[in-house]
Amino acid sequence: MLALYGELGSGKTAFTRGLCRGLGCRADVHSPTFGLIHYYPGDIEVAHIDLYRIDSGIGRLGWEDIIDSGRIIIIEWAEKARNDLPSRRFDIYFSIINSDSREIRVTEIDDSGNRHFGA
Numbered sequence: 621m622l623a624l625y626g627e628l629g630s631g632k633t634a635f636t637r638g639l640c641r642g643l644g645c646r647a648d649v650h651s652p653t654f655g656l657i658h659y660y661p662g663d664i665e666v667a668h669i670d671l672y673r674i675d676s677g678i679g680r681l682g683w684e685d686i687i688d689s690g691r692i693i694i695i696e697w698a699e700k701a702r703n704d705l706p707s708r709r710f711d712i713y714f715s716i717i718n719s720d721s722r723e724i725r726v727t728e729i730d731d732s733g734n735r736h737f738g739a
Contacts, residue, residue, distance in 0.1 A: 621687070621706055623698030626714030631722040632696045635714070640666050643692065651696065656681060659691075667691045671700040678704055707733050 622639075624632040637649040645662030652658040652670045660666040667686055671678065678701050686693060687706055695701060698711070708731045715723040728736040 621693045621709040622695070623701075623705055623709050623711045624694065624696045624714065625698055625711065627716065630714035630716050631724070632714055635712070635724070636666075636668055636694050636696070639692075639694070640668075657686070665691045667693045669693065669695045671695060671697040674700055707731050711735075 624635070626632055633649070633651045640647070640649045640660050640662060643662040643664050643666060645660040645666060647660045649658075649660060649668065651672075652668055654673070656670060656674070658668045660668060667689065669681070669686070674697075683701075683704060695705075698705060707729060709729050711727045711729060713725040713727075715725075717723055725737075730736065
């Protein structure tokens with residue numbers, strides 16, 4: 621599971637698009653802001669979730685079924701699900717440096733909730 625954090629325009633969806641292409645997905649990858657979840661077939665299926673418009677109640681998305689599905693799960697605006705995220709995941713933080721540059725920091729979270737920086 622990949623939990624993505626960053627302001628609008630920081631590169632979360634562009635990152636997801638590149639990852640999906642790397643996994644063999646040739647579908648048009650775009651932010652599922654209004655649909656909330658898009659599934660992309662490829663060598664490994666990806667569930668792309670955007671929580672931007674969700675204030676609470678992610679359980680209605682079938683959250684447990686998605687988490688246990690065996691798919692690669694990418695969640696934009698993951699801070700809105702912080703208490704419901706699995707212990708084992710990668711937290712990926714996006715920052716805008718300028719109009720042409722972004723900074724990406726990756727932290728691995730293990731099963732015990734320990735953070736490993738620079739993963």
